[in-house]
Amino acid sequence: MTIKDIARLSGYSVATVSRALNSHPDISEQARARILAVVEQQDFQPNNNAKHLKQQADAGVAIIVKGIMNLLFAELVERLQELLQSAGQETAVHYLDEDANEVTYACQLCRERKPRGILFLGGDLELFRTGFAPITVPCVLLTNSASELGFENLSSFTTDDAAAAAQVIELLAQRGHRRIGVLGGNFSCFQISFRRLTGCRSACEQLGIPFDETLQYEPCRYSMREAYAATCRLLERCPDLTALFAVSDVTAMGAIRALYDRGRRVPEDISVVGYDGIEMSRYTIPRLTTVRQDVMRLAECGVDDLLRRIGWNRPPIHEVIPFRLISGESVAAPAGKAAPGEGGAAVRHDG
Amino acid sequence: MTIKDIARLSGYSVATVSRALNSHPDISEQARARILAVVEQQDFQPNNNAKHLKQQADAGVAIIVKGIMNLLFAELVERLQELLQSAGQETAVHYLDEDANEVTYACQLCRERKPRGILFLGGDLELFRTGFAPITVPCVLLTNSASELGFENLSSFTTDDAAAAAQVIELLAQRGHRRIGVLGGNFSCFQISFRRLTGCRSACEQLGIPFDETLQYEPCRYSMREAYAATCRLLERCPDLTALFAVSDVTAMGAIRALYDRGRRVPEDISVVGYDGIEMSRYTIPRLTTVRQDVMRLAECGVDDLLRRIGWNRPPIHEVIPFRLISGESVAAPAGKAAPGEGGAAVRHDG
DNA sequence: CTGAAAGCGCTTACAG
DNA sequence: CTGAAAGCGCTTACAG
Numbered sequence: 028m029t030i031k032d033i034a035r036l037s038g039y040s041v042a043t044v045s046r047a048l049n050s051h052p053d054i055s056e057q058a059r060a061r062i063l064a065v066v067e068q069q070d071f072q073p074n075n076n077a078k079h080l081k082q083q084a085d086a087g088v089a090i091i092v093k094g095i096m097n098l099l100f101a102e103l104v105e106r107l108q109e110l111l112q113s114a115g116q117e118t119a120v121h122y123l124d125e126d127a128n129e130v131t132y133a134c135q136l137c138r139e140r141k142p143r144g145i146l147f148l149g150g151d152l153e154l155f156r157t158g159f160a161p162i163t164v165p166c167v168l169l170t171n172s173a174s175e176l177g178f179e180n181l182s183s184f185t186t187d188d189a190a191a192a193a194q195v196i197e198l199l200a201q202r203g204h205r206r207i208g209v210l211g212g213n214f215s216c217f218q219i220s221f222r223r224l225t226g227c228r229s230a231c232e233q234l235g236i237p238f239d240e241t242l243q244y245e246p247c248r249y250s251m252r253e254a255y256a257a258t259c260r261l262l263e264r265c266p267d268l269t270a271l272f273a274v275s276d277v278t279a280m281g282a283i284r285a286l287y288d289r290g291r292r293v294p295e296d297i298s299v300v301g302y303d304g305i306e307m308s309r310y311t312i313p314r315l316t317t318v319r320q321d322v323m324r325l326a327e328c329g330v331d332d333l334l335r336r337i338g339w340n341r342p343p344i345h346e347v348i349p350f351r352l353i354s355g356e357s358v359a360a361p362a363g364k365a366a367p368g369e370g371g372a373a374v375r376h377d378g
Numbered sequence: 379m380t381i382k383d384i385a386r387l388s389g390y391s392v393a394t395v396s397r398a399l400n401s402h403p404d405i406s407e408q409a410r411a412r413i414l415a416v417v418e419q420q421d422f423q424p425n426n427n428a429k430h431l432k433q434q435a436d437a438g439v440a441i442i443v444k445g446i447m448n449l450l451f452a453e454l455v456e457r458l459q460e461l462l463q464s465a466g467q468e469t470a471v472h473y474l475d476e477d478a479n480e481v482t483y484a485c486q487l488c489r490e491r492k493p494r495g496i497l498f499l500g501g502d503l504e505l506f507r508t509g510f511a512p513i514t515v516p517c518v519l520l521t522n523s524a525s526e527l528g529f530e531n532l533s534s535f536t537t538d539d540a541a542a543a544a545q546v547i548e549l550l551a552q553r554g555h556r557r558i559g560v561l562g563g564n565f566s567c568f569q570i571s572f573r574r575l576t577g578c579r580s581a582c583e584q585l586g587i588p589f590d591e592t593l594q595y596e597p598c599r600y601s602m603r604e605a606y607a608a609t610c611r612l613l614e615r616c617p618d619l620t621a622l623f624a625v626s627d628v629t630a631m632g633a634i635r636a637l638y639d640r641g642r643r644v645p646e647d648i649s650v651v652g653y654d655g656i657e658m659s660r661y662t663i664p665r666l667t668t669v670r671q672d673v674m675r676l677a678e679c680g681v682d683d684l685l686r687r688i689g690w691n692r693p694p695i696h697e698v699i700p701f702r703l704i705s706g707e708s709v710a711a712p713a714g715k716a717a718p719g720e721g722g723a724a725v726r727h728d729g
Numbered sequence: 730c731t732g733a734a735a736g737c738g739c740t741t742a743c744a745g
Numbered sequence: 746c747t748g749a750a751a752g753c754g755c756t757t758a759c760a761g
Contacts (some may be wrong), residue, residue: 029754040732045756055730063749076490080427080737095473122446139427195395210494251661284661310602310635315486380738390746396740406746426737431753 028071048073050299059296069094076332079140088333091133093149094125097249098277099320100148103169105125107146116335125249130158137162152176152218165336165343167329169217170320172232174345182336182343185327188219191318192226192316194352195272195300198316200234202299203360204270207236208261210254210282212246220246220274223302224361227272242267247278254281264290269297269361276301276308279315283357294359304353313356324348379422383640399424428723430491438468440493442484444500445476447658448600449628450671451499454520457677458497464683474599481509482676488513495684503527505567516687516694518680521671522570528546532686533694535679537701539570542669543577545703547624548665549642550664551585555621555649555710558587561605561610561633562625571597571625572651578623594619598629605632620648620712627652627659630666645710656702664707675699686704 030048040312041056046054047062065071079085090107092100104120111118119135123129129150136142145166155168155176166181173183196271209227212220224244231238234292248259254273258281262268271286273279279301283293291297293313301308304319325348335341381399385392385446390409397405398413404721416422428438441458443451455471462469472487474480480501487493495516506519506527517532524534550558563571575595582589590629593615600607605624609632613619622637625631630652642648644664652659655670676699 030756031754040755042732049756054734056732072486072489074431074490074754075486076427076431078756079427080431080754081756082737083756095446096449096452098447120473125741135423135426139421139425142759200697251657255661280658281661284663284665287663303735306602307631309604310632312635312638313634315740321743355744381740382738393741393748393750396747397747400740404746406752409746425738428753429740431738431755432740434740504736 028069028074032074032161033065033069033071034248036069037062039105040066050209051288058241082141085141085143087119087142088146088337089133089136090142090146090148091129091136092120093127093129093147093151094249095122097125097149098307098320099170099275100305100323102322103326106322106328107218108121110326110330114330118168125262128154128158128161130154133166134158135159137335138163143335146329147216155181158333158376160271161250165333167333169325169329171345172315172345172347175268178186178343180336180343182329182332183345184325184348185346186318186320186325186330187347188222189229191228191302191350191352192223192272193230194226195302195318196227196230196234196236199270199272199300199358200230200236202270202358205236206268207231207238207243207270207272208265208268209244209272210247210257210278211259211272212242223274249277251277251281251284252276255285259283259289262286270299270358272300272302274302276305276311276317278302278304279317279357280311283311283313296362298358302359304351308353308355315353316358317353319351319353321350327372379420381424384413384416384420384422387420388413394521419471420585420708433492433568435494435705436492436520438493439495439497439688440487441469441497441499442480442486442487443471443473444478444498444502445600446473446475448500449658450521450626450673452652453656453673454499454677457673458681461677465681473681476670479505479509481513481519485512486518488493488515495688497680499682506532514683520676520680520686523696523698529694531687531694533680533683534682534696535676535699537671537676538698539573540577540580542653542700542701542703543574543623544581545577546653546669547578547581547585547587549647549653549703549709550583550621550623551587552580553621553649553709556579556587556623557616557619558582558594558623559616559619560595560623561608561612562595562623563596574625588722598625600626600628602628602632602635605629606636609633609636610640621650621709622648623651623653625653627654627656627662627666627668629653630668631662632710634662634664635689645708649709649712651709655702659706664705667706667709668704670702670704672699672701680727 028039030044033044043058044062048057094100108118124130133145144164147168150168150171168183170185172185173181211224246259247253247262271282271284281297286293286297293299301317301372302313302356304317308315308317379687381392381395384395394409395413398410423704424722438467445451461468470589474483484496497522501519501522510529519534521536523536543581596608598604622631622633630650637648652666653669659666659668686691
C-alpha cells in the first residue's frame with residue numbers, strides 16, 4: 028500500500044494525495060475529504076524513508092537524551108514535551124546510551140530527519156567541540172554550559188554545579204561536619220563531575236576543612252550498585268567520615284544502603300547529601316537532603332530559547348539556572364555535636 | 379556528500395561503492411580498500427532513508443520497549459543486547475511510552491526498517507489481537523503470554539503472575555497476616571495486573587482470608603508518586619491492614635514512604651511485598667521482599683527462540699519462566715503475633 | 730486547484 | 746569483479 032494506491036483508489040494524482048496527507052493549503056476541500064477517507068479506510072501510513080529522503084525540512088524538533096535511565100533527564104523530557112506540545116511543536120525523543128556520541132547522532136539526524144531544532148539533554152563538551160560544526164539548525168544544551176565553545180547556533184542552560192557543590196559543603200560544615208567524603212565522577216559527563224568536585228574543593232579550602240582528594244574522593248558511575256561498591260571503598264580508606272556528598276540521588280541511595288549494611292545509620296551516624304532532586308529523593312527512607320535542579324526552569328528556558336531562535340535568527344544565550352538545596356532527613360550533626368542550624372526549610376540559592 | 383561523491387573521488391561506480399559499504403563479497407580487495415579509504419577520509423555516512431527505502435531486509439533485530447522508565451525492562455534490555463551481540467546480531471532498541479501502541483509501531487518498523495525479527499518487552503494483548511496480523515517476521519513477546527492469540531510468528535515467555543501473586547499471599551498468611559491490601563493495576567498492561575489480582579484472590583479464597591476487592595484493592599500506575607497517593611487512599615479505607623502487596627518494586631517504595639509518613643514502620647507495623655526484583659529492591663531501606671522475575675532466563679529464552687525461528691521456520695512457543703520469592707527486610711509477623719517461618723532464605727518456585 | 734515529471738540517495742538484478 | 750540503469754515511495758517546483 029503506497030501513495031500510488033491511494034491515488035488510484037481516490038481518483039486523484041499522487042501529487043494531490045501527498046498534498047492532502049501533508050495538510051497543504053492549495054487543495055480543494057472535496058479532494059482532501061475524498062483522499063483522507065480512502066486513507067482512513069485503507070489504514071494507510073506513508074513511508075517515512077521516502078518522505079524524509081525527499082523532504083527538505085521536517086516540521087518538528089528533536090530531543091536527544093544522553094542516558095536512558097537518567098531520572099533527571101526523564102523528568103526534563105516530560106516537561107519539555109508538555110511545553111513543546113502546547114507550543115504546537117511536533118517532537119521526537121531520541122534515547123542514547125550514556126556513553127554514546129550525541130553529536131555524531133545529531134549530525135545523522137540532520138542529514139536524515141532534518142529537524143528544525145535540537146535539544147540536547149546532557150552532552151560532552153569535547154564531542155561538541157570537535158563534531159558540532161556541521162550542525163546548522165538552532166540547538167540547546169541542557170545541564171551543561173556550552174558558552175566556552177562559541178558556536179553561533181548553540182545555547183545552553185545549566186545549574187551552577189560548582190556553586191551547588193560548595194553550598195552542600197557549607198551546609199555540612201555548618202552542621203558541624205569536618206570529615207566529608209565525596210562520591211563523584213561519572214566519566215560520561217566528566218565536566219559536570221569536575222565542576223562539582225571543584226566546588227567541594229574550594230568550599231573546603233575556604234572553610235578550612237581538610238579535603239584530601241586521593242582519600243576522600245571516590246569516582247562512581249550513575250547506578251546504585253556502583254555507588255554501593257564505591258562507598259565501601261571510601262569507607263575502607265576513611266572510616267571516620269561523618270558525612271558523604273553523592274553526585275546524584277541514585278548514587279546517594281546506593282551509598283545509604285552500603286552505610287546501613289556496615290552498621291552506620293543515616294543521619295544519626297553519618298549524613299548523606301544527594302544531587303538532582305529527582306522524584307525518588309522524596310520517597311527514600313530517609314528522605315534525601317539534596318541539590319534540586321530546577322527542572323521546570325531548565326525546560327522552559329530551553330524551549331523558549333529554541334523556539335525563539337527557530338523563528339528569528341537570534342544569537343545563542345548561555346544561562347545559569349538557580350538551584351535549591353532541599354532539606355530532607357539524611358543530614359544531622361555529627362554524633363555528639365550540637366546542631367547549630369537544625370531547621371528544615373529549603374534554602375534558596377540564586378546561583 | 380553522497381555515495382556519488384565517493385564514487386567520483388574513488389574512481390569507481392556507485393554500485394561498487396555500495397558493495398564496499400555493505401561488505402558485499404563480490405568485490406576486489408583493491409576496490410574495497412580504495413573506497414573505504416575515501417569514505418574514511420571524507421567521514422562519509424550513508425543516508426539511511428535511501429538505504430532502507432530500497433533495501434528489502436535489514437540485517438538486525440529490533441527490541442521494542444513499552445515503558446521508557448520501566449526498570450525491569452531496562453534490565454532485560456541490557457541482557458538482551460549482550461546476548462544478541464555475542465550472537466553477532468545487530469540490534470536496535472526502540473523506546474515507547476507506556477501507553478503507546480507497540481503493535482502499530484512494529485508495523486511501521488516492518489514497513490520502513492524491515493528487521494529480521496522483533497522482541498517486544500511488554501505488550502497489550504488486545505493490540506496484538508487486532509493489529510499483529512500484518513507482521514510476518516518472527517516475534518517474541520516478553521513478560522506476557524501470547525499463547526491464546528495463536529499467531530504463527532509470535533512466541534512468548536512470561537512469569538506466572540497468578541502463581542507468584544498467590545505465593546506472596548501464602549507467604550504473608552504463613553507469617554500470620556489476614557488483613558492484606560493490594561496495590562495493583564497499571565492499566566497499560568491490565569492483563570498482567572489482572573493475573574496478579576486473580577492470584578491474590580484465589581489464594582485468599584483457598585486460605586480462608588477475607589479479601590474484599592472494593593476495599594482492599596487499589597489501582598495504581600507505575601510511579602512512586604501514584605503509589606504514595608494510592609496507599610493513602612487504601613489506608614483511609616482500611617486502616618487496619620497489616621500487610622500490603624504492591625504491583626512493582628517502584629510502587630512498593632512509594633507505598634513504604636506513605637506508610638512511614640502516616641506513622642507506620644515497615645515491617646514492624648505493616649509488611650510490604652514488591653514485585654519484579656529489580657536492582658533497586660536490593661538497595662531500599664528496608665530491603666524489599668519481592669517476587670524476582672528471572673531476567674536472565676527471560677532474555678535467554680527470548681533470544682534463543684527468536685534466533686532459532688529467524689534461521690529456520692519453526693513454530694512459536696509459549697513458556698512460563700520460574701520466578702523466585704526473595705526475602706528482604708520488609709515482611710514480618712503482624713504486631714503481637716508469633717512469626718512461624720521467620721527464616722530468610724529465598725523460596726524457589728518452579729512456576 | 731491539479732497533474733506529469735524530476736529527483737531525493739541509495740540497492741540490486743542484469744549484463745558484461 | 747564492475748558498471749549502467751531501474752526503481753524504492755515519496756515531495757515539489759513547474760505548467761496549466
